[in-house]
Amino acid sequence: MNHNETGKAEFFSVTARRRARYTLVFVLLIAAFFAIIVLNINTGNVHISIPKILRIFFLRDGTATEINIIWKIRLPRIIMSAILGGALSLSGFLLQTFFENPIAGPFVLGISSGAKMTVALAMIFLMQRFKIVSSYVLIVAAFVGALLSIGFVLLFSRRIRNMGTLLVAGIMIGYICSAITDFVVTFAADSDIVNLHNWSKGSFSGMNWSNVQVAAIVVGITFVICFFMAKPISAYQLGEAYAQSMGVNIKVFRVALIIVSSIFAATVTAFAGPISFVGIAVPFLVKHALNTSKPLIVIPATFLGGAVFCMICDLIARTVFSLTELNISTVTSVFGAPIVILMMLRRRRGN
Amino acid sequence: MGTYLQLDHLSVGYNTVPVIEDINLDIQKGEVIALIGPNGAGKSTILKTIARDLVKISGDIELDTKNLLSYSFKDLSRKMAVILTERIKVELMTCRDIVGTGRYPYTGRLGILSREDEQKVYEALETVHAVDLADRDFNAISDGQKQRILLARAICQEPELILLDEPTSFLDVRHKLELLSILTRMARKKGITVITSLHEIDLAEKVADRIVTVKGKDVFGFGKPEDIFEEERIRNLYEIDNGFFDPMFGSIELQKPQGDVPRIFVLAGNGSGIPLFRAFQRKNIPFATGILFTNDVDYQLARLFATEVITEEPFSEIGDASLTRAKELIASCEKVIDAGCSIGVSNQRMQELKDYAESEGKLFGPEILSEMEAEER
Numbered sequence: 233m234n235h236n237e238t239g240k241a242e243f244f245s246v247t248a249r250r251r252a253r254y255t256l257v258f259v260l261l262i263a264a265f266f267a268i269i270v271l272n273i274n275t276g277n278v279h280i281s282i283p284k285i286l287r288i289f290f291l292r293d294g295t296a297t298e299i300n301i302i303w304k305i306r307l308p309r310i311i312m313s314a315i316l317g318g319a320l321s322l323s324g325f326l327l328q329t330f331f332e333n334p335i336a337g338p339f340v341l342g343i344s345s346g347a348k349m350t351v352a353l354a355m356i357f358l359m360q361r362f363k364i365v366s367s368y369v370l371i372v373a374a375f376v377g378a379l380l381s382i383g384f385v386l387l388f389s390r391r392i393r394n395m396g397t398l399l400v401a402g403i404m405i406g407y408i409c410s411a412i413t414d415f416v417v418t419f420a421a422d423s424d425i426v427n428l429h430n431w432s433k434g435s436f437s438g439m440n441w442s443n444v445q446v447a448a449i450v451v452g453i454t455f456v457i458c459f460f461m462a463k464p465i466s467a468y469q470l471g472e473a474y475a476q477s478m479g480v481n482i483k484v485f486r487v488a489l490i491i492v493s494s495i496f497a498a499t500v501t502a503f504a505g506p507i508s509f510v511g512i513a514v515p516f517l518v519k520h521a522l523n524t525s526k527p528l529i530v531i532p533a534t535f536l537g538g539a540v541f542c543m544i545c546d547l548i549a550r551t552v553f554s555l556t557e558l559n560i561s562t563v564t565s566v567f568g569a570p571i572v573i574l575m576m577l578r579r580r581r582g583n
Numbered sequence: 584m585g586t587y588l589q590l591d592h593l594s595v596g597y598n599t600v601p602v603i604e605d606i607n608l609d610i611q612k613g614e615v616i617a618l619i620g621p622n623g624a625g626k627s628t629i630l631k632t633i634a635r636d637l638v639k640i641s642g643d644i645e646l647d648t649k650n651l652l653s654y655s656f657k658d659l660s661r662k663m664a665v666i667l668t669e670r671i672k673v674e675l676m677t678c679r680d681i682v683g684t685g686r687y688p689y690t691g692r693l694g695i696l697s698r699e700d701e702q703k704v705y706e707a708l709e710t711v712h713a714v715d716l717a718d719r720d721f722n723a724i725s726d727g728q729k730q731r732i733l734l735a736r737a738i739c740q741e742p743e744l745i746l747l748d749e750p751t752s753f754l755d756v757r758h759k760l761e762l763l764s765i766l767t768r769m770a771r772k773k774g775i776t777v778i779t780s781l782h783e784i785d786l787a788e789k790v791a792d793r794i795v796t797v798k799g800k801d802v803f804g805f806g807k808p809e810d811i812f813e814e815e816r817i818r819n820l821y822e823i824d825n826g827f828f829d830p831m832f833g834s835i836e837l838q839k840p841q842g843d844v845p846r847i848f849v850l851a852g853n854g855s856g857i858p859l860f861r862a863f864q865r866k867n868i869p870f871a872t873g874i875l876f877t878n879d880v881d882y883q884l885a886r887l888f889a890t891e892v893i894t895e896e897p898f899s900e901i902g903d904a905s906l907t908r909a910k911e912l913i914a915s916c917e918k919v920i921d922a923g924c925s926i927g928v929s930n931q932r933m934q935e936l937k938d939y940a941e942s943e944g945k946l947f948g949p950e951i952l953s954e955m956e957a958e959e960r
Contacts, residue, residue, distance in 0.1 A: 239714055243705055246679070246718055332672060463694030467687055470671050473636050478687040478740070479660030525675040528693055 254529050257521050261536045265314070268543045272310045273302055275551050304440070310543060312439040312447060313560075316500045317510060317542025318535035319451045321518075322458060323496035324511020325534050329465055329527075330489050331398060334575060337511030338378070338497035341398070342405030344508075346381025347374035347501035348432060349409040355428060356420045367446040367502065374498035381405050382490060434505040434561040436546050447503055454495045455535060461488065462527035469525060507542075508561045509568025514538045516575055541567075586645075587612040587776050588633070588744065593642035595625065595632040601640050602628045604800050610793075612743070613774040615767055617787035620797035621821050626780035627668070629797065630746050633778070634665050647743070660688040664737035666730075666747040671721075678724065678732045679717040682707055685739030707735040711765055727758035734765065745769075747779035751786065759783065763790045784821075785834055788812050796820050827887045839888045840864055845871035848909075848916040849889075850936060852924030856881040859922050860888045862952055871912045874905050874933065881924075901932040909936055919945045920952075 273285055278301055280288075288294040288302055324337040338344045354373035358365045381402075388401035417428060430437060464485050467475040476482045500507060518537040519525050542560075545567065549558040588610040596602040602625040610616055618626040631637040633644060635651065644651040646662065654662070664685070673681070685707065686700040696704070708714045711731040716724060721732065730750055737745050745766070751759040767790055769775045781787045787794055787808070794811045796804040798820055804811050817828040827836040840863055847863065847870040849856050856872055857880065863870045873893025875882045885892045891912065893905050913919050919940035926933050940946040 240705065243679075243708075243714060243717055244701065247701065334674070460692065463687070463690070463692065466694055467684060469673055469676070470681070470684060471667075471669065473631075473634070473665070473667055473669070474671065474684075476636060476656060477634060477660060477663065477665040478684065479655075479657035481656050519675055523675060524680070525673070526680065528695065 250524070254522055254524075254533075257518075257533060258536070261533065261540060264540045265536065265543075268540060268547065269310055269314075272543060272547050273306050275547065276301070276306065277554060308439045308441050308444045309436050309546070311444050312503065313436045313542045313546040314539035315444070315447050315451050316436070316504050316507075317514075317538040317540075317545075319447075319454070319496040319538070320500045320507055320510045321514035321534045321538025321541070322455070322531065323493045323500070325515040325530065326458070326465075326489055326493035326496070327511070328515060329468060330486070330493070332471070333398060334516065334579075335399060335512060335572065336402075337509070338493070338500075339406075339506060339508040339511060341385050341402035342381045342407075342409060343378045343385075343402075343494065343497050344501050344506035345406040345409035345413075346377040346379075347498050348377070348506050349413045350374060350377030350380070351502055352413045352416055352428060352432065356416060360421075367443055370502040371446070371450060371499050374502040375494055377409070378494040378498045378501070379490075381409065382494060386490075431505045433559040434507045435549075435557070436504050436542075436560055437550075437557060439503070443503055447499055450495065450499050454492055454499075457488075458492050458496075459528075459531055461485075461492065462531055465489075465527040465531075469527075504560065506561065507564055509564050509572065510538060510541060510545075512575075513564075513568040513571040514541050516571060517541075585612070586610065587614075587647060588778075589643075589645040590633075591643040591645065593632070593644060594640040595628045595637065596640050597628070597637070599640060601800075603797065603803070606642070606803065608795065608805055610776060610778065612776055613770050614776055614792045615770045615790060616776075616778045616793055616795060617791035618778070618780040618795045618797055619784050619787050619820070624798045626797050627748050629795075630665075630748050630778065630780060634663065634746050635659065657688060660740065662742055663744045663746065664740040664742035666733045666737055666745070666750050668748045668752065670729075671733075673721055676721050677718050678708075678713065678721055678728075678735075679704060681721050681732055682717075682735045682739050685736040688740065703739055703741075704735075707738040708732075710738055710769075711735045712761075726753040727755065727761075730754060730758065730762060731765075734762065738769070742775065744776045744778065747777070749780050749782055752782060759786060766790070784812075784817065784828070785832075788830075829883060829887065831883060836884070836887050837864060839890075840867045840869045842869035843890055845869050845890045845912065845915075846917050848872065848913050848919045848940075849922055850919065850924065850933060850940075851875060851881045851885065851922045852879055852930065852933070854880045855922035855924045857884050859920060859949060859952070860884050864888050866956075871916070873909050873912070874901050874930065874936070876930075898929060900929050906932055906935065910939055913940050913943065913945065916945070918947055918951065919943075920947050920949060922949055 270282065274280055274282060280298055280302065284294060284298065288299055320338065327336040327338065327341060328334050350373045351370050354370060355365055358369065384405050385398065385401050388397065413432065464475065464480045467478045467480050468485065472482055514537050515534050518533045519530055522529055522533055524530065545560060545563040549560050549563045586609040590606045590608040593606040594601045594604040606629065618629060620626055628637065632639050682704045683696055686696055686703060687694065690696060690700060705714065708717055711734050713728065713731050713735060716728055716732065721729065750762060754762065763786060766777050770777050791808060793806060794808050796811060804816065812830040814828055814830050817830065825838045829836060846868055849859050849870055849872040851872045852875060869890045871891040872885045872889045875885060875892060875894050876897045877894050878897040882892065882894065893909050895901055895905055913936065921937060924933065937946060
């Protein structure tokens, strides 16, 4: 009996220990989040010291140039990279859940390229007529493109439940979309594609507050929806049939999953262009740091982790070869690709 | 009691193509039902249709007096739990997490487990004797352990009906027995109805209250094990033509040795002959045996394997006719093996056979078997 009692106490104590670990990871992520924001404001072509930053923030005391650099350039850019980094990572997490495949992500599956194609088309055609395009329109265009790509991927991969096929389908769709984009861009008038060049390679530069506002609203609402999908996602992790036996309406849930992940991916692409590897690497790192795949914990942690990851990458893109800015994908690939390779190796060893 | 699950003229299949038609079953609360039949016969199809994983083609399913389709998935999840054959692919989930998903129908919007839910998880793990596995990674445990965890998950769901699709397939004997005994205990104690497909017909016979035989559209039996388990029916069901099914012990035997002329005569009885019969079957040596009473355990195997079995009615003495026939066979065989049966009042004439064989110089003990093996090599 005594043995039983200790076993039982042990059983229930684990929950508390796990919570401690989750808390630790969240505390570290939040600390990193703020540290990087400070670092990001502080570094750049114009160096602004921390006391100065604080003075500008709280007392509005500083030179007009410095205030402008912080308020008009660096701050919106940082916040944007945080929002979009989080959205991109969550999009990856949802797609991995959907396809039951840890290598799935918006970039690999051609969803980013699809969104990029429709955004490019929208920009060029709408610019010709209206000379200005609203952020919302671009998001909608990107969303349509994302759904288009994912539709094709589903068409190919639903029948063949094979990781390789899925990836090949995604990569091919990515190439087709990129080809169409390039084609359109080549024949477009220069004035219509001024902004297209940087964007099409992936970049957080040139963000303004109105961009931030739109992205925050769209990603914020989608995040809340996603968070409340944590429960069915947890059931879905055991597979479709089990999820249904637990009371999940599979058809509705699958559609919701695709729509939510597409909105995330589309928003990112509409503002920052295609960004590679974040969607795969961040969920993997976060899950392993937490040592769980519980969606309720993983969803907010992935968002936070994605935000931190993209802010770091953006900082590097911006500052390492100062005056020349790197594409954000260049940096995310350098960090992300090795992680994906590591994942593959681990899986192979696991089998 | 009353009917808990009723299948009424049900046809099941894939994409409107029926696999099995016109199924009529009424299953009582707390019954253990086994579905048996060859691979690909449609056992899973029936289970999946009941689980609403597949759309039925025609007919009706009634669960607890209501049409199955009138339940929402959510309501259904409180009535029915499943254990499927497909292996589940998860990452970074401990057994506790897996079992905890069984609480899904009872948790709030975010699916957070309350203390009470955790208590249920603990109890379910206790039921399947797996508390010590709680914090192991699900991917790192053995198949037998996985199956127990999935059962705990189903128990945690507090269903009235559990559907299992070949739950014993990857398990060794001990784990098979363990799993099935947990299931039957739950059916008795908690009145949970269990419907399971099984590959092991011998286990089905022992575990199930009633048995459904599934094969094509024709052979479709439903009844108590003693009615279903006739040799002919099982042979037809599985189309066994190179072996036998023994309904008494629920065992499956291979084909008998080829040849009509026995080379060996075995003096058997009281189970002493069985190891020899099996040895000759393996070596494909035709043999005859006797004199066995028809209630002797040796008789059950001898009648399947021997070219000829000389028998007597139980509790009677050995008659002249059998004795003469036995002597004839001894005369024509190469060797006579005394399996070592004990001789009592009713079979005392076995001694005569022994003496006869001895005088012919053909009598050997069971140890001759190893010599014969050496010779063959």
